Amino acid sequence: MGFFQIGVFLLVAVSALGVVRTRDPLAQSVAVSFYGLVLSLLFFLHQAPDVALSQIVVGAVALPLMILLALSRIHAQDEERK
Amino acid sequence: MRTGLLAAGGAGMAALFLWGMAGLPPFGSYPGPYGDLLDSFAVGERKATDVVSAVNFDYRGFDTLGEEFILFVSVAGATLLLRKIEESADGEESREESEREDRQAGRAPPPTSDATRAFGVALVGLTVLFGLYMISHGQTTPGGGFQGGVILATAPLSVYLAADARTFQRIAPRSVVEWVGSMAAAAYIVLGLAAVVLGAEFLRNVTPLGEEEKMGSSGNIFWLNLGVGIEVAGGFVLLLSVFIEEALQRRLRRESR
Numbered sequence: 001m002g003f004f005q006i007g008v009f010l011l012v013a014v015s016a017l018g019v020v021r022t023r024d025p026l027a028q029s030v031a032v033s034f035y036g037l038v039l040s041l042l043f044f045l046h047q048a049p050d051v052a053l054s055q056i057v058v059g060a061v062a063l064p065l066m067i068l069l070a071l072s073r074i075h076a077q078d079e080e081r082k
Numbered sequence: 083m084r085t086g087l088l089a090a091g092g093a094g095m096a097a098l099f100l101w102g103m104a105g106l107p108p109f110g111s112y113p114g115p116y117g118d119l120l121d122s123f124a125v126g127e128r129k130a131t132d133v134v135s136a137v138n139f140d141y142r143g144f145d146t147l148g149e150e151f152i153l154f155v156s157v158a159g160a161t162l163l164l165r166k167i168e169e170s171a172d173g174e175e176s177r178e179e180s181e182r183e184d185r186q187a188g189r190a191p192p193p194t195s196d197a198t199r200a201f202g203v204a205l206v207g208l209t210v211l212f213g214l215y216m217i218s219h220g221q222t223t224p225g226g227g228f229q230g231g232v233i234l235a236t237a238p239l240s241v242y243l244a245a246d247a248r249t250f251q252r253i254a255p256r257s258v259v260e261w262v263g264s265m266a267a268a269a270y271i272v273l274g275l276a277a278v279v280l281g282a283e284f285l286r287n288v289t290p291l292g293e294e295e296k297m298g299s300s301g302n303i304f305w306l307n308l309g310v311g312i313e314v315a316g317g318f319v320l321l322l323s324v325f326i327e328e329a330l331q332r333r334l335r336r337e338s339r
Binding site (some may be wrong): 061 | 109236241
């Protein structure tokens with residue numbers, strides 16, 4: 001592993017810790033998006049551009065989007081109950 | 083006590099992890115024969131310069147059929163769970179009316195900022211173009227139907243963010259999205275069966291291979307990517323439209339109380 005790869009590897013570890021340590025689900029969805037982006041960079045640096053693209057699309061876009069939509073639904077339901 | 087346990091567990095984990103890492107083969111080493119074989123055959127045999135796509139959509143095309151339908155079923159499931167519980171009987175007219183009442187009562191949704199509008203509009207053309215490129219060049223460069231499909235689906239989303247839910251529903255009517263998406267999913271099976279009709283195995287690459295590094299080359303790999311791209315885009319747009327429709331509906335329900 002080269003210098004760059006080790007750096008991104010550490011960045012993945014730190015941002016994963018960030019996702020776990022974030023308590024607010026809304027902030028967490030943004031954190032998980034960033035984590036997905038960093039992870040895709042790691043895949044790309046290991047010569048797997050196909051996997052990196054899937055990772056960007058699923059991990060950095062689709063997953064946070066679904067979490068956001070679900071959160072907005074839960075939020076609206078709570079509001080309705082009041 | 084808890085911190086102590088965590089520290090002990092963490093130290094053990096780190097030790098095992100480092101031990102495992104130390105025993106890994108060097109980066110880039112590959113002991114199996116399969117990958118090297120495919121590397122030397124895929125370009126000549128299938129005119130596909132992206133061997134990953136050649137594996138996904140040709141040599142292992144049957145697995146991708148399963149993957150595609152995993153997505154299809156999960157979208158169908160989510161749509162079923164979030165289906166409208168009560169159909170609004172009075173339809174479009176009262177919707178507009180209640181929206182007007184909403185506005186008068188000062189409950190209108192906050193207006194979209196100019197920056198969001200401009201950025202959203204600028205993004206639409208780019209995402210459509212990039213999505214189509216991604217889908218149509220899956221056999222030559224990294225990418226393909228799955229990735230391109232999701233990129234394509236973000237175009238209506240930026241329309242929704244730049245304009246409103248009504249515009250989203252107008253450019254992506256739910257019935258059309260459902261129909262096109264399902265047809266594209268079915269096309270995978272149809273293409274597979276076409277090979278059977280021609281006397282080969284299910285999903286054998288029977289369409290013309292064309293010239294390598296050109297759009298539309300590699301026969302089935304291109305056509306399957308196209309179908310998967312449309313299906314994935316349709317699935318994601320459908321999910322978005324379910325959520326957006328529900329948000330509209332809810333506003334109306336609250337209004338009617």
